[in-house]
Amino acid sequence: MDIQLDTAPCGYFSISNTGLIQSVNGTLLNMLGYERGELLGKHLESTMSVTNKLFFHTYFYPYIQLHGHVNEMYVSFRTSTGQDVPVLLNGIRQQRDGETFIDCVVLAMRKRIEHEKDVLQTKAKLEELYQKTNEANQKLELLHAEYETKQQELLRINHQLEAMAWIDPLTGLGNRRFFQEKLLATLASYRENEELFSLFIMDIDHFKKINDTYGHPVGDLVLTNLARLLQSMSRENDIVARYGGEEFVAILPDTDQETAISIAERYCATAASTLLGEYQITISIGVATVSSGDTDQSLLHHADLALYASKSSGRNRATHAANLVKN
Template sequence: MDIQLDKAPCGYFSISDSGIILTVNQTLLDMLLYERHELLGRHIESVMSVTNKLFFHTYFYPYIQMHGHVNEMYFSLRTNSQQDLPVLLNGIRQQRDGETVIDCVAVVMRKRIEHERDILHSKTKLEELYQATNEANHKLEALHEEYEVKQQELLRINLQLETMASTDPLTGLHNRRFFQVSLLALLLSFRETEKPFSLLIIDIDHFKRINDTFGHPAGDAVLVHLARLLESMASDTDIVARFGGEEFVVILPGTDEDTALLTAERYRSAIANSPCGEHNITVSIGASTVRRGDTDETLLHHADTALYASKSSGRNRVTHSNHLVPASD
């Protein structure tokens, strides 16, 4: 590593595709209070808390596998003295010397550190005030309440931001981003366990006609009605999301082809027999079941092709991609 990178004003490290630390610059070593030999060859999760390990698996790995890069992801690393160090993490996945590596840059969150110092300062003042005279007790209680309010507000804001990032605002279902992350996670699990899962794409038949005839508020009401119906029928492990427009997707973990068809038909029948006010809606469904070698793109493509077959065959029906006749040359 050249000296410019080693002394750069930000932390740098590279890891293998499996998470083993390959290189690390001196700046990051100073930030984490480690010697170089203490980190090289170790797994990156060795400098993370349990919470951040889960976050790394849930968001960082799937996102960088899908997009090849991660920009400004808020994260915390754990120093050698077991202190959390909040950073903004940027990463890129690329090939180098015939191997896949992930290069990352970590920038310390200065404002967050200042905020934490303010909180620690308030806590120190509390401890001092507790030892003061009875005259100062009311000040202690006020400061303690302020401290607790700030902590709860911080938790509330973080939860709100996380919910907004993964929720469709109209229907309240998971959004396309959450669906894509979940799909990638299941694909990674399938490659290790070969436990099957299936995907449904559900499209409202003649939805444009509803919007054009009755207006977009009526169309929105139909979308919300369908979302509630899908949500009520889904199992605890199913992942129901709005894919976009009048399309919805359902991931069925642990579901093979036959069970996927039965589940899709149950959805189709229930929707056809559950009018939304004056509107009797039907849906066309395309299904696919994961196979060896599938990616998120191929799995979606197979389900989308099956959906097109359902539409072309008259709508209000279910088609599995495995039942389609391959196109002749």
């Protein structure tokens, strides 16, 4: 860690997606009274009271999974001597070298805002319960059981939120992020096991005209119905997603060039002969089949060039990128 960050006038730490501390600056270490080696690799929640752990689970993890950042969160850390230090925390989720990290900065706060009073009251009640007799300890055990139940529910909600981040809300298909992850995984499988696959980029012909003529609600209906049609035509292992706007993509495992163009032509013919609600459309498709040396970007580029060729040749057709070299 460079000296500017290590001595910055605010605390800084970075945690893994599971909450393990990856790095921490000197300012935060001084604030909490720890040595660097005492915190690195430890779970962030090891520096929190039971109450703050619950608050952190309830707000921080679900929010940052859904939005990718948290701004102005008030929470308390516990020093090495057991003292609470209220702080203002900002965090952001980022990808580095294929791994997910949550980077945070904290400023020590002298006062808490009004809505934190409930948290402090709950903390006081919990601390009192720890000091009572056997009867109070039984109540505390019940409280812990309730806490575990809520924690499991929060984990379930977190999984739901994570799933939502991969789904296109209009069509219900996987979104662009979902597709890109699947494409990278399929490429990795190809490099390891030589499992051939093909890629489609599909575009609705003259979609702007549909929106301009009938309005965006009709355009959304056409997109939704086409998504259902593509999904119904796909094989069990095929991956269909919405790439953006009126573009859809598909990954077809175990599909060579000849099979891929045959399937793409069937997609075109079926779309052209199927009423999507009260409206009829055509689609153009660009097809690319993976080859040695391909990356996700090169494969998308080849399919996109093939899609452009389909559009230029009159639309309502499929073109394989390999045939562009011959023309």
